[in-house]
Amino acid sequence: MAVATEPGLKTSRYRKVAARRRLRYYGTVALFLSPWLIGFVALTLYPMVMSLYYSFTKYDMLTPPRWTGLSNYRFMFTNDPFFWKSLRNTAWIVLIGTPISIVFAIGTAMVLIRVKGGRSAYRTIFFVPTMVPAVAATLGFVFLLNPSGPINTILRLLHLPEPLWFQDPQYAKPALVLLGLWVIGETMIIFMAAILDVPAHLYEAADIEGAGPWQKFRHITLPMISPVIFFTLVMGVIWGFQYFTQAYVASASAGAGEIGYPQGSTMFYGIWLYQQAFSAFHMGYASALAWVLFVIIMVFTVIMIRTSNRWVHYQGGGGFR
């Protein structure tokens, strides 16, 4: 018996078959998605809810969690000296370190783009530090920047001042920023691709108008790569708030295990949280710290997104300001 003949096209038998086929299709979709679905529930949703719960308790893993209401948060904002200090240090890295990195990445990308031959060799040299494990890179820089180390030797030869870098509270964070600049390769490559994507006719039109290189950069290149700048900025900020490994390794190595060495200048939010959770086992308090961090990151991200349409210029309109 024909299933799909006019006018009996949508017979109930046809509909049943189609429904069963659709069910099987969605079943396959669900099957394919299952690893991520399970992961989402087990590794994201569940832990987020649990950590929110823990943040209202006192929990040391030896006894069951004890409900304490808002006391963790109250302590955090009024009585915890390291909360504000670590927040300040983290804000420094986010507000100063991230923009410097982006400027440096764009700068090196522009330098590299102007080179016509052997570009891939240079690109490799700039990219390899990104591959280096953070622990090894940090140790390398702690050594390089140690007060009697090679960099200071060079500075001495050039009659420049020799900071104590990781031994000096004023210079510890700048030293970490230097480390961050060394591993700029990945970001640089992203910017290179974006800059090379800018349509040539825009530059040609500017040439006819008599624009100089800086004007071309400021009015063509920058607006056209602004989506990439925005993307890197957002990811950089989100990552900056979670800054941990480099600070932990640097302060442990330079300060023989004292976190935040020297004098708490490398006490970042992530470090304080780690110490509270896995050294002191204040699981409830650490969870509260984690949620405050999460809210701060969300607020920052929303602000960045909201203000982005003022300076981010998406292709589709094209052209200059």
Place this chain on the structure above:
Amino acid sequence: MQTPAGARGVQATSIVVASGRPRRAPSEVRRRRFLASVADHAVAIFFAMVFLTPFVYILATALMTKSQALTGSLWPRPFQWSNFAEVFRTMPFWRSTANTVIYALASTFGVILSSVPVAYALSRMKWRGRNAVFLLVLATMMLPGQVTIIPLYVRFSQWHLVGTLWPLIIPAFLGDAFSIFLLRQFFLTIPEDLVDAARVDGANQFQIMWHVVVKLAKPAIMAVALFQFLYAWNDFFGPLVFTGNNPKVWTLSVALQQFTTYQRGVLWNLQMAASILFMLPVIVVFFLAQKVFIEGVTLTGVKG
């Protein structure tokens, strides 16, 4: 004499005359361009040297004697190659390497296994809510790890898995947002006709995925595998949290950090030698697979 405004910025290297034969630019212009290119190269070389300097000094120090490494001198005298062997005697390097390899290989395998079907469903299958799920996947990429790690630690601790590599390996089999994103972007570029041809031949979704999409997406899958391997090899926070209490299971990153923590600048030469041994495998892998890495990075940044 004023050159017209347009002539100043011309980039073309030759001027095609009516007869069609390219004509060489006048020697003035050629010389100016040559000098500009020399200047560009000089700047690039300067930057390249700055970037290479840390490697050079770390390697140099790795070859110094203990006392010379403390002096900040710039060239080892004599060359002490035995430092590399010494590293194996002063820290559990072999075992840490084995742990790191296990973690890296297992998690890479898990990520590929779990992310390919998800990316396939998100790109080559049509269903309601597909975009919403994709946005959700992206959102999880921006989630700070601190918010989820404490309950996960508690759970794994209750299951007596803290102090093993399992808490690091198991999540790899449950999908990885970054890999899913990369793969999905790539899968979208596969032409519809190939998929249609397979469907006409009676292939079901599994067969299409395996025989058509996966075969064509080998470069992207390679890139994902390399990224995950690199991430696991370099990972510090995860291993620190979940294996920190059990030295037998330390990965290289944790072992190296522990080894250097109480040094107070004493054994710089060994610390640097150990650092070099730690970074060597990934640098070698990188050189063998350069193109894959860089294409992968470009794929995320620009198409993202």
